[in-house]
Amino acid sequence: MKILHTADWHIGQLFHEYDRTPEHQQFLNWLVQTLQDEKIDVLLISGDVFDISNPAAASIKMFYTFLNQATKANPNLQIIITAGNHDSASRLEAPKPLLESSNVHIIGLVEKDAEGNINYEKLLVPIHDASGDIKIWCLAVPFLRMGDYPAIADCANPYTEGVTALYEEAFQYANLKKQNGQTIIGMGHLHTHHAEISDLDKTERLIMGGVECIPATAFHPDLKYVALGHIHKAQRIGGKEHIRYSGSPLPMSFSELNYKHQVIVFELEEEISNLKTIEIPLFVPLLRIPLKPLPLHEVIALLEQLPIIDQHSEIAPYLEVRVLLDGPEPALRHKIETALMGKKVRLAKIESINPASKEKASEFITQEKLSELQPLDVFNKIYQSRYNSEVPSTLLQLFQQVAQEVNQTAE
Numbered sequence: 001m002k003i004l005h006t007a008d009w010h011i012g013q014l015f016h017e018y019d020r021t022p023e024h025q026q027f028l029n030w031l032v033q034t035l036q037d038e039k040i041d042v043l044l045i046s047g048d049v050f051d052i053s054n055p056a057a058a059s060i061k062m063f064y065t066f067l068n069q070a071t072k073a074n075p076n077l078q079i080i081i082t083a084g085n086h087d088s089a090s091r092l093e094a095p096k097p098l099l100e101s102s103n104v105h106i107i108g109l110v111e112k113d114a115e116g117n118i119n120y121e122k123l124l125v126p127i128h129d130a131s132g133d134i135k136i137w138c139l140a141v142p143f144l145r146m147g148d149y150p151a152i153a154d155c156a157n158p159y160t161e162g163v164t165a166l167y168e169e170a171f172q173y174a175n176l177k178k179q180n181g182q183t184i185i186g187m188g189h190l191h192t193h194h195a196e197i198s199d200l201d202k203t204e205r206l207i208m209g210g211v212e213c214i215p216a217t218a219f220h221p222d223l224k225y226v227a228l229g230h231i232h233k234a235q236r237i238g239g240k241e242h243i244r245y246s247g248s249p250l251p252m253s254f255s256e257l258n259y260k261h262q263v264i265v266f267e268l269e270e271e272i273s274n275l276k277t278i279e280i281p282l283f284v285p286l287l288r289i290p291l292k293p294l295p296l297h298e299v300i301a302l303l304e305q306l307p308i309i310d311q312h313s314e315i316a317p318y319l320e321v322r323v324l325l326d327g328p329e330p331a332l333r334h335k336i337e338t339a340l341m342g343k344k345v346r347l348a349k350i351e352s353i354n355p356a357s358k359e360k361a362s363e364f365i366t367q368e369k370l371s372e373l374q375p376l377d378v379f380n381k382i383y384q385s386r387y388n389s390e391v392p393s394t395l396l397q398l399f400q401q402v403a404q405e406v407n408q409t410a411e
Contacts, residue, residue: 001127001135002039005264006031007046007189007229008248010086012059014051015318016348020250021058026283027249028066031263034278036073038265042127042136043070043077046229046246047084047143047189054088064095067104076103080125083108083142084189084229107140110148110166118150118166120173136183136268137174139223141167143189143230163190164218171220183270185225190214192228192237195245216243224272227264234262234277242272249280254320254349257286285317287345293324293353296335303339319345323352328395375403 011024035043050059071077081104083089089108096106111119127136149162150169167186174184193213216238219226226243233256234247246264261282266275289302299321309316321336323329333350340347379399380391391399 001041001129001269002265002267003042003044003185003225004035004038004040005044005046005225005227005244005246005266006249007227007246008048008084008232009045010048010051010248010250010252011063012051012055013250013252015251018318018346018348020284021062023250023283025062027280028062028069030281031249032066032069032073034263035070035077038278040074040077040265041129043079044138044187044227045079045081046187046227047082048086048229049081049084049092050087052086053091071102071104076130078103078127079105080127080138080140080187081106082140082187082189082229085143087143089142105140108142110142110144118169120170123170124174124177134179134182136185137178139167139170139174139184139186141170141186141188160214160218163214167218168220171223175222181270183224183268184220184222185227185268186219186223187227187229188214188219189229191230192216192243195231195237196233196235197231216240219243224268225266232256233259234264241275250283251286254286254288254318257288284315286320287317288320288322290322293322293351295324296329296332299323300335300339303336303343306340306343306345308342309344314344316344316346318348320349320351321347323350325352325354376400 009024009027013020013024034040049063067079070079081092083092083106087108091108093106093108099106105125107123107125109122111122113119123140125138125140126134127138129135144163144166146159149159149166152158152161152165155161167188171184171186178184191213193215195213224242226237228237228243228245231245232248232252233245235245237243237245244264247261249261249263251259251261261280262277263280264275264277267273289306290299294302303321319340323332323336325332329335329352332352336350337347376399
């Protein structure tokens with residue numbers, strides 16, 4: 001059977017306040033065609049279908065239109081979808097009664113009985129071959145929140161050990177049902193040890209608590225493939241070819257400037273074969289000017305050289321502008337926007353960098369010392385840490401005047 005693994009679509013996401021609906025639609029159109037071209041039997045979507053737990057109606061319509069188109073194009077296609085931390089588990093599962101008669105399976109919740117025992121039957125999805133026989137059992141594990149996984153008494157890390165226990169128990173449950181000629185695969189939406197993260201993934205880790213990571217050993221060695229989501233960069237985990245993040249289909253930050261987004265395709269009989277990646281087209285390019293920060297006047301000169309918009313222009317790329325500053329520049333955005341008037345770009349981000357502020361070590365301020373600081377002291381420290389120089393007298397006078405007016409208003 002031929003399987004395609006993808007994750008982290010984040011339908012409805014804004015890229016620095018720009019609507020990405022056309023990009024997501026182009027990706028889904030591409031995916032429908034790829035499923036046909038590759039003659040895929042099973043589509044695995046490992047969480048974060050949507051970018052927020054309460055997606056807009058247009059985002060929901062886009063997703064279910066995709067499911068309709070994909071299954072119409074290939075009536076035998078089986079789709080397994082798990083919820084990610086950005087998804088609402090119950091909202092994602094809401095259409096399950098309607099989908100029960102189809103080959104679309106959505107797993108968002110970890111159900112338990114009255115005694116608190118996990119219902120592993122609900123996390124187990126059978127995958128059938130063309131004859132209708134079960135060939136694969138899939139552990140469709142969604143993003144696990146506190147209370148979803150077993151509580152392990154007297155352990156050093158309740159999250160890591162609890163999630164590891166859930167995967168072990170789920171595998172043993174599936175193994176009891178497995179018959180000769182059948183295999184077991186798994187899905188997950190989590191952070192693993194030693195996973196290489198991007199800029200946006202650093203904020204994703206905070207959702208997990210910052211230190212909770214799952215080792216590759218949490219996945220039973222007899223799992224033939226583990227389809228992971230949550231980390232946006234495609235990669236192998238623990239040196240294992242069969243434990244993988246597919247990565248996100250669209251760029252999530254400018255750190256992905258030269259990164260190739262992909263889906264993973266493989267064949268599975270009793271063992272994996274013909275595993276490959278398929279590159280996803282970049283529907284809106286990323287542009288960074290300059291590649292390394294330069295003084296403002298040099299940056300403006302580079303921006304003025306950009307091509308202008310005409311009626312035959314291709315899609316305007318997202319632009320990140322990087323400027324080297326040695327002091328405050330209140331009109332920075334205005335100057336950059338003026339230089340970009342009529343240019344074939346979409347200004348997404350301005351990154352201003354002061355080398356002196358990076359060289360200076362941060363000062364640790366205790367709670368007691370913080371309470372003694374006056375607003376002017378805080379302003380001085382922030383300015384000095386950013387620009388490594390004293391506050392200019394004119395700016396200092398302005399700050400004092402504003403502070404005085406605020407105090408008078410408060411009185």
